[in-house]
Structure formats: C-alpha cells, structure tokens
Amino acid sequence: NAGVTQTPKFQVLKTGQSMTLQCAQDMNHNSMYWYRQDPGMGLRLIYYSASEGTTDKGEVPNGYNVSRLNKREFSLRLESAAPSQTSVYFCASSEALSRTGYEQFFGPGTRLTVL
C-alpha cells in the first residue's frame, strides 16, 4: 500500500515550457487535490476532484489544467511555465469520515523550478 505517489520529485523548466505532474493513489479515495506550497503561504488549493469525472477550481487555478484520468490518477499540467509557478506541488486524496470530516493524505511533493 503505497498511499499517494507523485512523479517527478524534482523538475527544472525554462519559461514557456510545458510539463505534466503525475499523481496516483491506491486507497480507493473518491476525492483528489492539487496544492502548491510557497514560503509563508501555507498550502493553496489549485484544483480538486470530488469524484471521477469531475474537477473544480480552487484558490489559485490560473496557469494550470487538470485531468482526473480515472479514480486512481489525477494529473496537473502547466501549459506554459512561468517563474511565478516555481513552488513545491503536493497531491492529496481523501475520503469522508462523516458528512463534515474528510481525512486527507498527501504525497511527497514535486519541487519545480522555472527559470
């Protein structure tokens, strides 16, 4: 049981290049999330997917696209990378404990630098 896995772990891009960050979970969770973490800002939600086939914008969606490929996989794409997208990206998945409680599990992160 690997939990949440992310690839790659590190990436350096030049401005204008594109790339896709991959995320997979093996816990059979319905909900999946993409966050970015910047110093002093905590984690900010980029996109989330409440279930297979649905995606919704979070707090900072501009410059990103997502695909919920199936229940296990949720990818994040940068079409034209900008230096402002230099960050650590985390994928998470969750399942409802109750109507009001969701427990999130995070992957190890992808450290992206855009030059």
Place this chain on the structure above:
Amino acid sequence: TQLLEQSPQFLSIQEGENLTVYCNSSSVFSSLQWYRQEPGEGPVLLVTVVTGGEVKKLKRLTFQFGDARKDSSLHITAAQPGDTGLYLCAGGRNYGQNFVFGPGTRLSVLP
C-alpha cells in the same frame, strides 16, 4: 489576505517546555484539521475536529476546536526534539470536501 491565521509564526523552545499554537479565522468551518510537516515531505494528518468545543488528545498533544468553529489551538506538553516541524491547520469547507490552510507555525525543540 489569509483566511486562516496562525500564531506564532516561529517558535523555538527547550526540550521539556510546554507550548500552545493558535489557528484563527473570521470564517466558520465544518471541520478543522492539524497537520505536521517535516522538511522534504508532505503534511501528515494529526487530528480532525468537527464539533464546536471539541477537545481531542493524542499522547502529549491536545487539540481544541472553538465553540463557534472559527478557531483552534494545539497544546504540546513536555515538548521533545521529535516534535520539531511545521504545524499547519486546515479549515474544511463545502461540508469538508475541500480545505483552506493556514501559513503554519514552525516549531523547533532544542535538546
């Protein structure tokens, strides 16, 4: 503007001391979570509180959710070097389906 504020931002204490960190908001949340994050890793969930006034204990850690479900505190008794890390609170929205995170409290416990 942060929807969730955490204080203090940084805290450095000696092993054996007690400490409390705070998470505050003007918004009401359906649930409140606390995470600990170590360098180079993703956050790990410590606790979820869902009822106003709820208190949960996890060994030396005590978590409290405010009566109005707008704030929370984390108290650590007799801190140990292994408690060192970034402590993040997260408020659940949309019936807990997505979350907003605070900026974190970076704790350093010196031996």
